[in-house]
Amino acid sequence: MKLDESLFTVPGVRRGLRFYVTGPTPCPYLPDQFERKAFTHLSQAAPDALHHQLSEAGFRRSQSVAYRPACPNCNACRSVRVDAQSFSPSRNQLRVLSRNSDLIRRPVEPRATREQYRLLKHYLVNRHEGGGMSDMGFREYAGMVNETPVQTALFEYRQGPEEDSPLVAVSLTDILRDGFSMVYTFFDTRQPKRSLGTYMILDHIRNAESYGLPHVYLGYWIKQSPKMAYKKRFQPLEVLDGPVWRRLEEDE
Incomplete structure (x- = not known):
């Protein structure tokens, strides 16, 4: 299943940052939908600066990970x-x-x-x-x-x-x-x-x-x-x- 390559190209964020994608799991918000997430680790050099850049690009934090939706057929989640x-x-x-x-x-x-x-x-x-x-x-x-x-x-x-x-x-x-x-x-x-x-x-x-x-x-x-x-x-x-x-x- 092809994923949007823009998920791994975040303007303003340092080059060489490695992203990963989770496997599909049932969406907690929309029935009959499955979610996937792109994520990267914040535990590296200058994590606060990286976190700020990723937040501006629509990422959220969970413990030491920054993530955002990576659902191939759905873009219902909007960062606000x-x-x-x-x-x-x-x-x-x-x-x-x-x-x-x-x-x-x-x-x-x-x-x-x-x-x-x-x-x-x-x-x-x-x-x-x-x-x-x-x-x-x-x-x-x-x-x-x-x-x-x-x-x-x-x-x-x-x-x-x-x-x-x-x-x-x-x-x-x-x-x-x-x-x-x-x-x-x-x-x-x-x-x-x-x-x-x-x-x-x-x-x-x-x-x-x-x-x-x-x-x-x-x-x-x-x-x-x-x-x-x-x-x-x-x-x-x-x-x-x-x-x-x-x-x-x-x-x-």
């Missing part, structure tokens, strides 16, 4: 990022910010804790039971968090300023030259009125704006997938179209 400096929250998003004004964001070193893991297991059972991560043990979680060759932070969100205040949400976030890349988030599903998933994105946008960083990377958006619909609520949203980032239109 929020224009943080032009973002203006909607009325509903302002209400979400207000409902969570009691939360304290605390950046910590990317080191897995049992407290985080308990929250993750609760989240997976209630939101993604039967999914690919549902049987994740603490060792696997620690690998997801600890094994990073690039600048990464864990943002813990607690109900109070003390270190032992109740933990309600966590975001594993990479720090890029031009913003934040939200690698993975999870939260307490017993507090649905908080809309914690939305709140963490809004908080990252607000944090990026305060630092003068232009973007918050949200990973992949799939128009046909209801699970991905929430990403279009963060306007203006940019989509990677070939080698160029452009504004995603409301009617797309």
Whole structure:
């Protein structure tokens, strides 16, 4: 099966970088589809610079690997990022910010804790039971968090300023030259009125704006997938179209 050669030619990225392709596995977003991924290792010279270049080219990070979809017959996955400096929250998003004004964001070193893991297991059972991560043990979680060759932070969100205040949400976030890349988030599903998933994105946008960083990377958006619909609520949203980032239109 022929793969698009552009997957292995990334503008602005150092020559000689070796890419690999995974075997086909069932797509978690589109029925009756199979996914493949092109990936390369970040554990080499100047990993932060390489990670930034690959992120601009639509790659995502998982531990020490950068990957992007490499499906021969499908291009539904679109890389998206929020224009943080032009973002203006909607009325509903302002209400979400207000409902969570009691939360304290605390950046910590990317080191897995049992407290985080308990929250993750609760989240997976209630939101993604039967999914690919549902049987994740603490060792696997620690690998997801600890094994990073690039600048990464864990943002813990607690109900109070003390270190032992109740933990309600966590975001594993990479720090890029031009913003934040939200690698993975999870939260307490017993507090649905908080809309914690939305709140963490809004908080990252607000944090990026305060630092003068232009973007918050949200990973992949799939128009046909209801699970991905929430990403279009963060306007203006940019989509990677070939080698160029452009504004995603409301009617797309």
